[in-house]
Amino acid sequence: MPQVPRDNRPDATLAFLADPYRFISKQCRAHGSDLFETRLMLRKTICMTGPKAARLFYDQSLFMRQGAMIGRIQKTLLGKGGVQGLDDEAHRHRKQMFMSLMTPERIEGLMATSGEEWQARACLWALRDEIVLYDELHELLTRAACAWAGVPLPEAQVRQRTHEITALFDAAGSVGLAHWRARWARKRADRWIENIVGQIRSGQIRPPEGSAASIIAEHRDLNGELLSPHVAAVEILNVIRPIVAVGVYITFVAHALHQFPECRRKLEAGDDTGYTELFVQEVRRFYPFFPAVAALVRGDFEWRGYRFPGRRRVILDLHGTNHDARTWDAPEVFQPERFREWDGSPFSFIPQGGGNHDVNHRCPGEWITIGLMKQAADVLARRIGYYVPEQDLQLDYSRLPALPRSRFIICRVREAASAPV
Numbered sequence: 001m002p003q004v005p006r007d008n009r010p011d012a013t014l015a016f017l018a019d020p021y022r023f024i025s026k027q028c029r030a031h032g033s034d035l036f037e038t039r040l041m042l043r044k045t046i047c048m049t050g051p052k053a054a055r056l057f058y059d060q061s062l063f064m065r066q067g068a069m070i071g072r073i074q075k076t077l078l079g080k081g082g083v084q085g086l087d088d089e090a091h092r093h094r095k096q097m098f099m100s101l102m103t104p105e106r107i108e109g110l111m112a113t114s115g116e117e118w119q120a121r122a123c124l125w126a127l128r129d130e131i132v133l134y135d136e137l138h139e140l141l142t143r144a145a146c147a148w149a150g151v152p153l154p155e156a157q158v159r160q161r162t163h164e165i166t167a168l169f170d171a172a173g174s175v176g177l178a179h180w181r182a183r184w185a186r187k188r189a190d191r192w193i194e195n196i197v198g199q200i201r202s203g204q205i206r207p208p209e210g211s212a213a214s215i216i217a218e219h220r221d222l223n224g225e226l227l228s229p230h231v232a233a234v235e236i237l238n239v240i241r242p243i244v245a246v247g248v249y250i251t252f253v254a255h256a257l258h259q260f261p262e263c264r265r266k267l268e269a270g271d272d273t274g275y276t277e278l279f280v281q282e283v284r285r286f287y288p289f290f291p292a293v294a295a296l297v298r299g300d301f302e303w304r305g306y307r308f309p310g311r312r313r314v315i316l317d318l319h320g321t322n323h324d325a326r327t328w329d330a331p332e333v334f335q336p337e338r339f340r341e342w343d344g345s346p347f348s349f350i351p352q353g354g355g356n357h358d359v360n361h362r363c364p365g366e367w368i369t370i371g372l373m374k375q376a377a378d379v380l381a382r383r384i385g386y387y388v389p390e391q392d393l394q395l396d397y398s399r400l401p402a403l404p405r406s407r408f409i410i411c412r413v414r415e416a417a418s419a420p421v
C-alpha cells in the first residue's frame with residue numbers, strides 16, 4: 001500500500017501560520033499529490049486539497065466533527081457546544097434550526113435592515129474627511145445583525161458589543177495578547193447573550209416571531225429539552241458573529257471594485273444581466289477568508305490506496321480548492337464571467353464549505369452572505385461616490401482573516417450623482 005506523502009518537518013504549525021491560505025496547496029503541488037501528512041500543533045494531520053478530496057471529506061460515513069476542532073478556534077471564534085461539533089442525527093436536527101432562518105422572506109428582512117444602516121452610515125461618512133471602510137462595517141453590520149436576530153442592543157452598548165463580536169472573528173487566528181483579548185471577548189459575549197436567553201424564556205423580552213433569538217431560545221433538542229442557556233447563546237452568536245464577519249468580504253468587494261475598474265464599469269451600468277451575482281461569486285472564489293476546515297476519521301478506511309487511520313485529523317483546503325487549476329482556468333485572474341460556465345458542483349467552489357446545506361456542515365449563511373455582498377456592491381458602485389487615496393492595498397496573507405493592509409480607506413464620500421432613486 002502506498003504511503004501518504006509526508007512533510008519531513010517535525011511540526012509544520014509555524015509554516016502553516018506563516019501562509020495559512022496557500023500552505024496546503026503548495027505542499028500538495030510539491031508532493032505531486034492531493035494529500036500529504038504532517039504534524040500541526042504536534043498532532044498528526046492529513047491535509048488535502050481539490051474537488052475530489054472535498055467530495056471525500058464531506059462523506060459523513062467516513063468523517064466526524066466531534067473532537068476535530070482546534071482548541072484556540074473553539075475558545076474564540078466558535079464557542080463550545082455549537083452545531084459545528086455535532087454529528088449525525090444531533091447535527092441534522094440542530095442544523096434544521098439554522099436552515100429555518102434562511103427563508104427568502106427572512107433574508108429580505110435582513111437586507112431591508114442593513115440597507116437602512118448603509119444609508120445612515122453613508123450620511124455620517126459624508127461629514128468626515130476619510131473613513132476606514134473595514135472598521136466602519138463592524139458597527140453597521142452589528143446593528144443590522146442584532147436588529148434582525150431579535151437581540152436588543154441599547155445605544156449605550158453599541159460600541160462595546162461591536163468590539164466583542166468583532167474580536168471573535170478578527171482576532172481568532174492571532175497569537176499572544178490579541179488571542180487572549182478574543183478569549184475574553186468570547187466570555188463577555190457568551191454571558192451577554194445567555195442573559196438575553198434567560199430574559200426571553202422568562203417573558204421579559206419578546207423577540208419577533210421567527211427571529212433567530214426567538215427560534216433558538218425556544219429550540220428543543222432530540223430529547224425534547226431546551227438548549228442550555230450557554231449553548232443557546234453560542235448558537236445565537238453563530239448567527240450574529242458571521243453576519244458581522246461579512247464585513248471582510250465587503251472590504252474585498254470594495255478592493256475588487258478598485259483593482260478591477262472594468263468590473264466596476266459593468267456594475268455601474270446596471271444589473272440586467274445578473275452581473276452583480278457573478279462579481280460577488282468571483283470575490284468569494286478569488287479572495288482568501290476561511291483557509292480550511294477540520295474533521296476526524298471515524299474508522300480506518302482506504303482512498304486511492306492510501307490508508308486513513310481512525311481518529312486521524314484531516315484538514316480540507318478551502319482556499320486552494322477554489323484556486324485549483326483543474327477546475328478553474330487561470331485561477332489567479334479575477335474573472336466574474338467564469339461563473340456563467342460554472343457547473344454548480346458543491347465540491348469545486350467551497351468558500352463556505354461544501355456538500356449539502358441540510359446534511360453536511362456547509363455554511364447555512366451563504367445566501368445571507370451573497371445578499372449582503374450584492375447590496376454592498378450596489379451601494380459602492382452605484383449609490384455613493386468616493387475617492388480612494390494612496391494606501392497599502394496589498395493583502396496580508398499571513399493574517400487570519402486576510403485583509404488589505406490599509407483596511408481600505410475612502411474619502412470624499414457623497415451621494416452618487418447617478419444614484420438610482
Ligand code: HEM
Nearest residue numbers: 083084238239242243245246290293352353361363365368
Ligand atoms: C462571512 C462570510 C462567511 C464565511 C466565509 C463562512 C464560512 C463558513 C465555513 C467555512 C463553515 C464550515 C463549513 C464546514 O465545516 O464544512 C461555516 C459554517 C457555518 N456558518 Fe458560515 N460563513 C460565513 C457567513 C455565515 C453567516 C452569514 C451565517 C449565519 C447567519 C453563518 C453561519 C454558519 C453556521 C451556523 C455554520 C455551522 C454549520 C454546521 O456546522 O452545520 N455563516 N461557515
